[in-house]
Amino acid sequence: MYPPHLVEPMKADLTSVGFQQLQTADEVDQFMANQKGTALVVINSVCGCAAGTCRPGAKLSLEMSEAKPDQLVTVFAGVDTEATQRMREYIPLPPSSPSIALFKDGELVHFVERHHIEGRSAQMIGGHLAAVYEEVCVAE
Numbered sequence: 001m002y003p004p005h006l007v008e009p010m011k012a013d014l015t016s017v018g019f020q021q022l023q024t025a026d027e028v029d030q031f032m033a034n035q036k037g038t039a040l041v042v043i044n045s046v047c048g049c050a051a052g053t054c055r056p057g058a059k060l061s062l063e064m065s066e067a068k069p070d071q072l073v074t075v076f077a078g079v080d081t082e083a084t085q086r087m088r089e090y091i092p093l094p095p096s097s098p099s100i101a102l103f104k105d106g107e108l109v110h111f112v113e114r115h116h117i118e119g120r121s122a123q124m125i126g127g128h129l130a131a132v133y134e135e136v137c138v139a140e
Contacts, residue, residue: 001078002046011076013055014042017062019072025086028075032090032106037070038137040129041101043084044076049118050098057117057125058100065130067137069102100129102136109136 015021019042022028031039042058044050062068075083077097088095091108098117102110110132117125 001081007046007076007079010044010046010051010055011074011079013051014044014058014072014074017059017072019074021080022073022075022083022087023080025082028083028086028090031071031073032103035071035103035106037105038109038133039071039073039103040069041087041103042072042074043087043097043099043101044074045098046078047098049114053120053122053125054098054100054117056122057120058129060122060126061129061133064126065133065137067133069133069137100125102129102132104136 011021022031040058042054044055075087077084084097090103091101091111093111093113096113096115099114100112101108112125112128
C-alpha cells in the first residue's frame, strides 16, 4: 500500500533498537507458537501518533524500567498486511493501529489501543508500559 522507501525509516525506528520485524502470517504464527516469557508487540503505522508517541513511547519504556519484555516484535499495518492481520487474530479486541500488546506465554495480558495513544505524550506511554513491565515482566 505504501512505497517501501517511504516506510523503511518508520520500520527502522523500532528494528534499530532490537524489535524483530514480522512480515508474513507464517512468521507471526511461528513466533506465537514459540512465545515463552513476555513479548512486546508494536503494531506500527504511518500515522502521526505512531511517529510522535507510539514508537517513541515503546522505545522509552525500555529505558524506564529494569523489568523488560523478553522479546520485542513489530508488524506494520498497511504495509505487511498479512502479518498484521494474523497478529490481530491473537488479540481478541477490535483492530487498532498503532497499538501495543504485551503477551505472556502466548496469552495477551495488556493492550494499548490507538485511543490510548492519541493525545498522550511518549513519556506518558513509556511510563505506563514501564509500570506494566514491573507487574508482568518479573521473574517468578
